Amino acid sequence: MLTGKVDRLERSDESRIGELYLRHADAAVRLAYLLTGDAALAEDLVQDAFVRVAGRLARLRDPGAFDAYLRRTVVNLARSHLRRRKVERLYLQRARSEARPEASALTGSSLEDREPLWSALTRLSERQRSAIVLRFYEDLSEDQVADILKCRPGTVKSLVSRGLQAMRDEIRGEER
Amino acid sequence: MESEVREFLSRKARDVPPQLEVPRSLGTLVRRRIVMNAVVAGTTVAAAVALAFLSLRGIGAAPGPIPIVPGTPPPACAFADLRATGSMEGAAGSREGSIVLTNRSAESCTLEGTPTIELLDASGPITSGVSFEPAPAGWEVAGSPEPTGWPVVTLGPADAASVRVRWSNWCPDGRAAPTWRVEIPGGAAVEVDGLETVFPPPCNGSAEPSGVEIGPFEPLPG
Numbered sequence: 001m002l003t004g005k006v007d008r009l010e011r012s013d014e015s016r017i018g019e020l021y022l023r024h025a026d027a028a029v030r031l032a033y034l035l036t037g038d039a040a041l042a043e044d045l046v047q048d049a050f051v052r053v054a055g056r057l058a059r060l061r062d063p064g065a066f067d068a069y070l071r072r073t074v075v076n077l078a079r080s081h082l083r084r085r086k087v088e089r090l091y092l093q094r095a096r097s098e099a100r101p102e103a104s105a106l107t108g109s110s111l112e113d114r115e116p117l118w119s120a121l122t123r124l125s126e127r128q129r130s131a132i133v134l135r136f137y138e139d140l141s142e143d144q145v146a147d148i149l150k151c152r153p154g155t156v157k158s159l160v161s162r163g164l165q166a167m168r169d170e171i172r173g174e175e176r
Numbered sequence: 177m178e179s180e181v182r183e184f185l186s187r188k189a190r191d192v193p194p195q196l197e198v199p200r201s202l203g204t205l206v207r208r209r210i211v212m213n214a215v216v217a218g219t220t221v222a223a224a225v226a227l228a229f230l231s232l233r234g235i236g237a238a239p240g241p242i243p244i245v246p247g248t249p250p251p252a253c254a255f256a257d258l259r260a261t262g263s264m265e266g267a268a269g270s271r272e273g274s275i276v277l278t279n280r281s282a283e284s285c286t287l288e289g290t291p292t293i294e295l296l297d298a299s300g301p302i303t304s305g306v307s308f309e310p311a312p313a314g315w316e317v318a319g320s321p322e323p324t325g326w327p328v329v330t331l332g333p334a335d336a337a338s339v340r341v342r343w344s345n346w347c348p349d350g351r352a353a354p355t356w357r358v359e360i361p362g363g364a365a366v367e368v369d370g371l372e373t374v375f376p377p378p379c380n381g382s383a384e385p386s387g388v389e390i391g392p393f394e395p396l397p398g
Contacts (some may be wrong), residue, residue, distance in 0.1 A: 017206050018198045030189035039192050047202055053253075054206040072256045080365070083301060125300050135264045136178065137185040150260070150357075150367040164177055 017054045018065060025050070028074050034133045035078035037122050045081065049073040071138070072148050075130055084127040119171035128163030131156050250330055253277075253285035253384060255342070255366050260333045260358050262371040264343070270344035270387075271377045273354050274314070275358055275398060277339070279331035285331045287337050287360065287393040295354040295367060304385075305347075311389035314340045340391030347379035347386065 025046055025108065032042035052073055053066070121129060134145045135156070142153040149156065238351045259280050264273030279285060290310060315323060317340070323329070329337045339358070346353075353376045356368040377386075 017202065021195070021198045021202065025195035029195055030192050034185055034189055042192065043195075043199075047199055047205070050202060051205040069256060076255060076309045076365075115184075115188075117181065118188060127300075132181065135186065136182040150255070150365070152369070164181065166182065167181070168177060
């Protein structure tokens, strides 16, 4: 009985997920790329996001909510990944007891990438970077960004302001 | 600067090639997730039915209303469903209180286990000098009956669960309170409103780490 129910769920949810993937994956992968700096990782994260969302499709009453739900899931998977990588990198630095050049602080972006804005963006903390990408690429309001990042709108304002200042300082430093 | 960043991000995003087909592995992973959800739901239903049966027979920890088992058991709460607020009070050199997670969605969902807590300062996650330990649930400390269905906590819309927290030895004295983030099992992290304004516990010795004791999810008392 349970097997039959699962089979029916599997077929309908799988085809729905396929349709949703073709409709929404492009935007999701671009967002994940801007958050992580790594195109291959972005595709993996988005695939993971779709798998997670698949489990809740039956309970998503409003089809318009899918986009927002997917965006939240992508942002949080990207942030979790960046936090884990930062902890791993700190651990390796301590283990090796040597200073490493922070050419690509939080992402897998190429060392050959010389775009100053890209380089400056990759050096931001994952919170600042997420806030800036959600505000200026996704064009979300401070309230919407605060909802995704689970913080207050005032905190979003501060993250964006400090992030932009850090980018300005980084670019000025590269120009000298 | 803002318009420059906006334009740059829009251009940079186009570096990524378009997704022209559904990855083959996606179907397999989706099938696996659906089956896993069904197994977990089936286990939860079986446990709830068993508990109801035992309550009817007069066996079991908590007398009271027989739990109503819905046709479709709720899934695990996702971070997007939850709002986290916290409060603590001074208690003999430490701070004790709770983190309350409220279900903001229109659907029921479940929490189970002990969450991971993360402390952050202006530089990001605090990765050293803090020791996280498990703590008993509030109902155990109070000597109350085990809540129905526990350790699974089912949250209807607007229902809340709580997590007992005890915090000690924040060094040096005068150090700003951190931001608290709670990571639910299997999900992402939710920032906890309210704990960043808690007056930190006194420093008892910088040679020892700050202690954070965390209890499991339990229904909000009252």
